[in-house]
Amino acid sequence: ALVARVSLAGLVSVEMASLNERRRELAVLRAVGASLRHVLALLALEGAIVTLLGVVLGIALAVLGIAGLSPWLQSHFGLALSLSGPTLNEWLLLASLVAAGWLASLLPGIRAYRLSLADGLSPRI
Numbered sequence: 041a042l043v044a045r046v047s048l049a050g051l052v053s054v055e056m057a058s059l060n061e062r063r064r065e066l067a068v069l070r071a072v073g074a075s076l077r078h079v080l081a082l083l084a085l086e087g088a089i090v091t092l093l094g095v096v097l098g099i100a101l102a103v104l105g106i107a108g109l110s111p112w113l114q115s116h117f118g119l120a121l122s123l124s125g126p127t128l129n130e131w132l133l134l135a136s137l138v139a140a141g142w143l144a145s146l147l148p149g150i151r152a153y154r155l156s157l158a159d160g161l162s163p164r165i
Contacts (some may be wrong), residue, residue, distance in 0.1 A: 044137055048144045049092070051087060055148035059155070066152050080149040087145020091138050099134075 059066070066079060074082075107122050113119040126134070 044140070050142050051141055052147055055083065056143055056151065059152050062152075063155060065094060065154065070153070070165025076153050079153045080146060080157060083149035083152060084142055086144040086146045087148075088138060090145075094141075095134055095137055104121055123164055 069079065069082075103123060106123055112120040113121060
């Protein structure tokens with residue numbers, strides 16, 4: 041749970057930092073009529089995709105690690121690891137992680153919408 045919270049805080053901080061770099065892009069979207077819903081959807085989708093990719097990559101690395109290290113751990117330490125399919129609780133945890141990543145990305149989305157159009161469209165000196 042602590043790792044998930046820290047990861048979600050990292051996701052929010054990375055998206056907040058990227059807002060500074062994407063000010064012009066978001067200002068242009070707003071200038072051509074993108075509503076709060078569109079800006080939020082864009083950033084929430086980005087957060088959900090990043091979270092989903094993190095979950096999938098984590099599962100893949102866990103499976104590869106168990107498959108690759110199981111014989112070595114068995115011979116050196118007597119630890120027997122076996123692969124099995126996720127339980128219902130594990131599926132629920134994974135779904136809640138993706139949902140939490142989506143919800144965490146709404147905060148940067150709201151901040152992006154509140155950024156001034158003039159600030160995003162003014163030339164940088």
